[in-house]
Amino acid sequence: MQEKLPTEWADVGITVPGHAKGQVKVFCPQCHDQRRNKTDKSLSVNLEERVWQCHYPPCSWSGRLFDQELLQQRKKRVYTPPAEPPPHLSEKSKKYLNSRSLSDNTIRRFKITDGMEWMPQTEKEQNCIRFPYYRNEQLVNIKYRDGAKNFKMAKDAELIFFHLDAIEGAEECVITEGEIDCMSAYEAGVYQVVSVPNGASKPGAGKAAPKLEYLDNCFEYFTVMKRIVIATDGDTAGRSLRDELARRLGRHRCVYVVYPEGTKDLNEVLLTHGKDRVKQVLSEAVAFPIEGVHTVTDFEADLDQLYLEGIKRGDQIGYPDFDKLFSFKRGQFTVVTGIPNHGKSAFLNQCLVRLSSRYGWKHAICSFEHQPVMHHAAKLISCFLGKRFDPSTINTTQWAWGKLFVDEHFYFFNTEDIELTVGSLLDKAKELVMRYGIDSFTIDPWNYIEFNLERGETETMFISRALTLITKFSRAYDVHVFLVAHPAKMSKTGKGFDIPNLYSIAGSAHFNNKTDNGITVHIDEMTGNPVVYVQKVREQPYTGVKGHSIFRFEVGTGRYAELDTSFSDEVPLYLDRKGYDYGLLADDPIKFPQDEIIF
Numbered sequence: 001m002q003e004k005l006p007t008e009w010a011d012v013g014i015t016v017p018g019h020a021k022g023q024v025k026v027f028c029p030q031c032h033d034q035r036r037n038k039t040d041k042s043l044s045v046n047l048e049e050r051v052w053q054c055h056y057p058p059c060s061w062s063g064r065l066f067d068q069e070l071l072q073q074r075k076k077r078v079y080t081p082p083a084e085p086p087p088h089l090s091e092k093s094k095k096y097l098n099s100r101s102l103s104d105n106t107i108r109r110f111k112i113t114d115g116m117e118w119m120p121q122t123e124k125e126q127n128c129i130r131f132p133y134y135r136n137e138q139l140v141n142i143k144y145r146d147g148a149k150n151f152k153m154a155k156d157a158e159l160i161f162f163h164l165d166a167i168e169g170a171e172e173c174v175i176t177e178g179e180i181d182c183m184s185a186y187e188a189g190v191y192q193v194v195s196v197p198n199g200a201s202k203p204g205a206g207k208a209a210p211k212l213e214y215l216d217n218c219f220e221y222f223t224v225m226k227r228i229v230i231a232t233d234g235d236t237a238g239r240s241l242r243d244e245l246a247r248r249l250g251r252h253r254c255v256y257v258v259y260p261e262g263t264k265d266l267n268e269v270l271l272t273h274g275k276d277r278v279k280q281v282l283s284e285a286v287a288f289p290i291e292g293v294h295t296v297t298d299f300e301a302d303l304d305q306l307y308l309e310g311i312k313r314g315d316q317i318g319y320p321d322f323d324k325l326f327s328f329k330r331g332q333f334t335v336v337t338g339i340p341n342h343g344k345s346a347f348l349n350q351c352l353v354r355l356s357s358r359y360g361w362k363h364a365i366c367s368f369e370h371q372p373v374m375h376h377a378a379k380l381i382s383c384f385l386g387k388r389f390d391p392s393t394i395n396t397t398q399w400a401w402g403k404l405f406v407d408e409h410f411y412f413f414n415t416e417d418i419e420l421t422v423g424s425l426l427d428k429a430k431e432l433v434m435r436y437g438i439d440s441f442t443i444d445p446w447n448y449i450e451f452n453l454e455r456g457e458t459e460t461m462f463i464s465r466a467l468t469l470i471t472k473f474s475r476a477y478d479v480h481v482f483l484v485a486h487p488a489k490m491s492k493t494g495k496g497f498d499i500p501n502l503y504s505i506a507g508s509a510h511f512n513n514k515t516d517n518g519i520t521v522h523i524d525e526m527t528g529n530p531v532v533y534v535q536k537v538r539e540q541p542y543t544g545v546k547g548h549s550i551f552r553f554e555v556g557t558g559r560y561a562e563l564d565t566s567f568s569d570e571v572p573l574y575l576d577r578k579g580y581d582y583g584l585l586a587d588d589p590i591k592f593p594q595d596e597i598i599f
């Protein structure tokens, strides 16, 4: 089925006056023909947000336009390489590069040129240095940088590493945070060096980890690599990029640069201390702590950052009560338990959907309960859209949107095809970290895992070993692992089944001792409401605290709403400007000022 997501007003039959700005009222193409009041412009159109809503209640048609560029980039991956720029470099730009200790030879080697270019930041043409990006000697992209350090990449061009051809077939390389640092390493005689194309974005609360689209596009260049020296800047943003690069490329083969006092990147080292020191700094790069014994010196910079910024709360999924109890952090291990059919998987689905729609989390799911995986995808689409899975409730536009959303954020294991030991599931998850940068991994449920007991090992000993492996994986790969586990048979009192906790899980008390967090989903038999109990929080009170939150469950959509709040029946329409660039914020209904409603 080839649906087209609307990108122009004409695609949805809306006519807006050419000069219109802000918010306008127009005839609704869905209901105007059937209306008796032909003068009623019942459709409110917000031209900036690119959303609309009909205020004639029987119609209530609403929707949003999609960003053509975003869709092209994301779905079709159609890129347009820029034209080869003229080989001109002004004396002024050359002087600037020379002043950064870059020789004419290096400037020529990297084919640096300059020329006038329209810059969105200043809204005028500026003289810009052009850093060309090649793959197989073909120009793929250009970075333009003006004198005030504003930069932009070529329009619709593919994001790849700068100087990529230099690492083809290499077993060792250096990755820098900018072109000048990359050229500085080259200047110092380190030739297998590349730079990320768009620096490091400043991390912030509620902001997703840096998205390394360029790594997805160049992944094969790193498959044979044995040692990767990460030379991002020594500031907070640079460290965050460093950590994500190492997570994606595998910490075991990555080392990172520690800069001499008073410098924060390779170019500063070159300027201040010269070429030999650049080489020395790169050769003395230190390993990421994976396991073993550490001293404060090993992680001093990160510790200082913790001191300055404090321990951060994790990502909150947007339920006011539940958010006070619990937040989600990568690198942790959470067990979800509850009596069969009380909604463990359903609640987890809802959490995963919200973590994606709010923060862009990507999830790998090994679910034995949800097979074939297509059915699971359908449930997630329903939950995301807040619509029953039925063509009469989900129109083709919403359907296309839902598919795009699940396609971008979920990777499903086909449980028929894989060995079901903890080791092999984690190996598969490691692959997905490196290939797609997954943020969470769900195993649902535990009792399908094969117990491959070692000689003399009891079931309890095996569980302990398996949970240790999972914890190590979550820490080393900075992935939140969700493990759904059933309780042993629960006893029943007059008020219904007892509420299970981590000690109730069949097999071992290790489920309590060896996990970071424990959540129970339990239907209160007196009220029928699902109640979510946060039973254990390792990082109390930072990640959360113990307590419970009462929900309602919408069977048709699989959505949860807190007790006194309503289910949003709107397709999420908002463009989230707060940081996450996918532009979807589920459950936020479109808002128009009430006083503008005209019937």
Ligand SMILES: Nc1ncnc2c1ncn2[C@@H]1O[C@H](COP(=O)(O)OP(=O)(O)OP(=O)(O)O)[C@@H](O)[C@H]1O
Binding pocket: 338, 339, 340, 341, 342, 343, 344, 345, 346, 347, 369, 445, 486, 523, 528, 529, 530, 553, 555, 558
């Ligand atoms: N609170 C609820 N009210 C009504 N139906 C529910 C509720 N919670 C879940 N369900 C439905 O019950 C079925 C089982 O839910 P789910 O798989 O999430 O439960 P579970 O606790 O994970 O069960 P199991 O232990 O068997 O895997 C699903 O069809 C789901 O839609």
